[in-house]
Amino acid sequence: MAKIRIPLLVGKTNKAGITSWYWQPSKTLADAGWKPISLGKDEGAALAAARAENRKVEEWKAGGDRPAGIDKKQQNGTFGALIERYRRERLHGVSASGRPLLKPNTVKTYKPALRRLEEWAGKHPVAFVTAARVTALRKAVARPIADGGLGHAGAHHLLKTLRLVMAFAESEDIIPKGSNPATSFGLGAPPSRKVIWTPEDDAAFDAAAYDLGLPSMALARELALFTAQRESDLIAFTEGQLTELEIFDRGTRELLAGEDGKVMGWTFAQEKTSDDDADTWMEIPIEPKLLVKVNAALRRNRARDRAAEPRRLLSYVIVDEDNDGIPFNERRFIRRWNKVIDHAVKTTGRKSMENLVWHDLRRTRVVRLRRRKMPKEMIASITGHSLAAIEAMLKVYGPVDPTITAAAIASSLDTPAATPIADEQEKSA
Incomplete structure (x- = not known):
């Protein structure tokens, strides 16, 4: 009797001769979200x-029903299939x-844009994407966010991503060379x-x-302004990354050492967003007053972690206090950040704070250091x-910085400007 063969049905026989049956998806199906299924021992x-x-x-x-958790099947030759291949x-x-060709942070920046492009033209043939339709897309998405668009920055990123996808299509001979409609x-x-x-923004946010x-959010802002690091690195700051640093210059050591005489710092590999840059090993000393706050946070978080069920054995400096003190992911961190900003605006009336984002803290640190x-x-x-x-960065800020401008004016003066008070003091002397 001929043995019946069913695609993707796999039998595995153990030493006792008992066969268990499984439905095993191919790699292509697995990539789309299909999972292996145990079918038992009854053939x-x-x-x-x-x-x-x-x-x-x-x-x-065939484009019919799509089970939960399964990606939409893109038909060959469609723009959606092109995006799937680009991914x-x-x-x-x-x-x-x-x-990897791209760093994880770079990949994250492209994912939302690719999803939007799929929604726009995924079911259509690649030839659907013409220069006229790209223009229509630009007009639709470049409107202000309040009017249903993506704003200037969001629209530019979306269209730049479309240009990259169509350039990929050119390189793979899917469309003729020189025919990229999004160039x-x-x-x-x-x-x-x-x-x-x-400084008023700092105080309002912390309050x-x-x-x-x-x-934790107040400490996150203070650490961000002190270290000028990205949120992805800061929310990954663990107790194991707070280590003693070897500082050999005596004067520097005396300024940075705590009561125990040790200079403690944050040590970590800074993940670059540029795909051309290698990750940088950072060792950032933390000044004594800020170190007291970091250690206090770790003590609180460690006690909460050990009391959790199940116990959390690794403690973080910055945690989600709205969610039992668990570590942040970037999405939840941004939600908490926005919650604090909204409350600061509501309680202080500082409407300008609505425009503040995390990355502005890095820029602020650079500007403040330059002013010193x-x-x-x-x-x-x-x-x-x-x-x-x-x-x-300093091309934007350096030429108009009031501290630098004042120093430049002062250095151009031959003698201090005379004042009536100074004249009287000179006479009385």
Whole structure:
């Protein structure tokens, strides 16, 4: 009697001769979200179950019902299929050496744009994407956010992503060379952000955080302004990253040492967002007063972690106090951040704070250090920016900084400006 073969049905026989049956999806199906299924030891029931699962796959391939958790099947030749291939080969692709082509942070920035582009034209053939339709897309998304658009920055990022996808189509001979309809999409890059925090903003944010019972958010702001690091690195700051640093200059050591004579600092690998840059190993000393706050936070968080069920054995400096003190992910951190900003605006009336974002703290630190006449090379050693990035930032702020301008004016004077009070003092002397 011929043995019945069902696609994707796999039998595994143990040493006792008992066969267990499984429905095992191919790699392509697994990438789309299909999961292996254990079908038990009854061969007849397993055959029927495997046939039923295969029918679901065929319906999905034909564009029919899509089970929960399964990605939408993109038909060959569609713009959606092109995006799916772009994700696989560019976003998640690897080089010949096995190294990812893009860094995780870079991949994250492209995912929302690719989803929007799928919604826009995913079901259509690639040829649907014409210069005229790109123009129509630009007009729709470049409207202000309040009017249902994405705003200038969001629209520019979306259209730039479309240009990359269509350039990929050119490189793979999916469309003719030189026919990228998004090459010139008619929207210039948004201007660089020029927002910096004021000391009043600092105080209002911290007061709002404490008022909401979120002291971790106040500490996060203070650490961000002191270290000038990204939120992704700061929310990953664990007790194990707070270590003693070897500082050999005696004067520097005396300024930074705590009561125990040790200089403690935050040590970690700073993950670069640029795919051309290697991660940078950072060792940032934490000044004594701020260190007291960090240690106090760790003590609180450690006690909460050990009392949790199940126990959490690794404690973080910044935690989600609205969620039993668990570590943050970036999405929840941004929600808490916005909650504090909204409360600060409500309680102080400082409407300008609505425009403050986390990354502005890095820029603020750079500007404040420069106002203290710190050399650019020293600023870069604190922030982990490249010297070129620091110089680009200071092109915006350096020429109009009032402290630097005042110093320049003062240095241009031959003698101190005379005042009536100074004249009287000179006469009486």
